[in-house]
Amino acid sequence: MxxxxxxxxxxxxxxxxxxxxxxxxxxxxxxxxRKLREAHDFLTLCKTPDLAAEVTIQPIERFxxxxxxxxxxxxxxxxxxxxxxxxxxxxxxxxxKQIRAMRDVDSLKTPDPEESMPFVMETIRILRRALDGKAxxxxxxxxxFTLASYIIEGGSSKNFILLKTLMYQAPEIYRxxxxxxxxxxxxxxxxxxxxxxxxVQIFDTWAGILTRSDYEEYALPYSRRVLEELTRKDxxxxxxxxDCAALLPSIKTLPVDVISxxxxxxxxxxxxxxxxxxxLQGNMDPTMLFSPPEKIHERVRxxxxxxxxxxxxxxxxxxxxxxxxxxxxxxxxxxxVHRFGRKL
Ligand code: CP3
Numbered sequence: 001m002x003x004x005x006x007x008x009x010x011x012x013x014x015x016x017x018x019x020x021x022x023x024x025x026x027x028x029x030x031x032x033x034r035k036l037r038e039a040h041d042f043l044t045l046c047k048t049p050d051l052a053a054e055v056t057i058q059p060i061e062r063f064x065x066x067x068x069x070x071x072x073x074x075x076x077x078x079x080x081x082x083x084x085x086x087x088x089x090x091x092x093x094x095x096x097k098q099i100r101a102m103r104d105v106d107s108l109k110t111p112d113p114e115e116s117m118p119f120v121m122e123t124i125r126i127l128r129r130a131l132d133g134k135a136x137x138x139x140x141x142x143x144x145f146t147l148a149s150y151i152i153e154g155g156s157s158k159n160f161i162l163l164k165t166l167m168y169q170a171p172e173i174y175r176x177x178x179x180x181x182x183x184x185x186x187x188x189x190x191x192x193x194x195x196x197x198x199x200v201q202i203f204d205t206w207a208g209i210l211t212r213s214d215y216e217e218y219a220l221p222y223s224r225r226v227l228e229e230l231t232r233k234d235x236x237x238x239x240x241x242x243d244c245a246a247l248l249p250s251i252k253t254l255p256v257d258v259i260s261x262x263x264x265x266x267x268x269x270x271x272x273x274x275x276x277x278x279x280l281q282g283n284m285d286p287t288m289l290f291s292p293p294e295k296i297h298e299r300v301r302x303x304x305x306x307x308x309x310x311x312x313x314x315x316x317x318x319x320x321x322x323x324x325x326x327x328x329x330x331x332x333x334x335x336x337v338h339r340f341g342r343k344l
Contacts (some may be wrong), residue, residue: 004019005017006067006136006314007199009120010199010236010238010279010314014340015312016279018313020066020315020341021065021066021314022317023069023316023319024054025063025065026071027320027321032062043087047119049122050287051301052072053130055150056063056068056069056137057127057130065334066136067135068137069136069137070121070123070137070140072120072123072136072140073093074147074150075093075222076093076097076117076120077111077141077188078150078151080111080116081110081180081181082107082109083108083151084096091155092216093156094148096119096319099177101173104174106176108180110184117191120195121191121195124192128196129312130183132315136198137199138198138199139192139200141203142185142203143203143205143222144181144185145204145206148177149206151250152166153303176236178222182225182226185226186226190230190231193230193231194289195233199236200236200238203271206241207251208241208242209248210247211246213247215250220250220253223254224255236257236258237257238256238258238260238281239251239256240260241260241262244261245265252273259279259281259310260280260316261281262283262318263282263285264318267280267283267313272309273311279312279314280307280310280315281314282315282318283316283318284300284303285318286317286320289325290318293297293328293329294335297336300315300323300336301336304337304341313342315337
């Protein structure tokens with residue numbers, strides 16, 4: 001059970017071939033997902049364990065990937081804290097609570113995961129039975145900073161002006177919010193691990209919008225606290241931040257097993273920066289999947305060649321797969337990893 005190649009690669013042990021999975025691997029680029037979405041909205045899929053489990057398994061069956069990632073969203077625990085959440089076809093997530101004063105933070109709950117998000121843990125339990133022997137299951141959470149960005153901005157953002165205004169002008173309110181988010185993330189990840197998640201990934205997607213010193217002051221200490229308070233048993237942790245190059249010297253000080261690198265930084269350089277004690281994940285540009293299969297093969301080889309400088313490597317994209325991607329091109333990518341990846 002513990003000899004899945006993904007788990008071995010997380011522990012920096014030799015693997016029979018490079019493991020491969022894809023961020024956002026269950027989603028709109030798959031016709032079988034779109035078919036289910038015709039009948040159910042996104043949040044209903046997330047909150048119905050049998051459906052969430054079915055969607056989780058779709059890309060495993062189609063591509064034979066080396067890991068399944070729980071079908072859910074990083075904003076699920078934010079809704080459980082008492083922030084109204086909607087998903088809009090064009091605008092993406094919309095969060096309905098302003099955080100401008102301390103009383104706004106005070107009104108947020110620190111939810112008990114088994115009570116307020118039981119569907120997540122139930123989905124994990126169904127998946128562990130369904131996936132047994134096929135693939136390990138990755139659980140996840142947003143990082144406190146990234147979750148704060150969605151709450152404060154009320155959704156996705158371009159320049160994060162509301163977030164930075166609060167951070168710089170009302171640090172005590174910002175820190176009170178971060179403290180609540182940190183406690184929420186700790187209990188949520190611990191509940192996922194207790195339910196059976198075999199790896200967890202922390203999506204601190206928007207950390208890369210900060211200067212290194214602001215990251216160290218306003219985000220890193222909260223991520224560190226999350227990691228220190230996980231009851232992980234032997235569950236490895238993967239850290240993802242988009243646009244992470246400038247932050248790698250700080251990120252590598254976190255007690256994580258794997259650093260997921262976006263596509264901008266060549267993996268050989270990332271390996272040098274991260275050092276021999278971290279495994280690396282990544283990092284093909286998701287838009288490379290819009291090129292012809294021969295070109296995809298070439299680029300996969302390039303990523304794999306550079307990854308030889310890392311002590312261990314999990315192949316992935318540098319960020320989530322994009323909805324217009326052709327699944328045939330994903331097959332070409334996976335096939336190339338199988339063909340050219342590390343061998344024992
Ligand atoms: O990786 C997986 O397949 C597991 C499921 C997963 C989803 N979202 C499903 C999803 C995971 C791990 C996430 C993480 C997530 N969600 C992040 C961090 C990772 C990243 O990609 O940066 C963020 C920032 C979110 C917030 C979010 N959820 C946004 C901004 C959006 C809208 C943009 C979009 O792609 O539609 C979502 C919606 C979302 N999350 C969808 C899926 C499959 C699309 C929903 C639909 O079917 O309409």
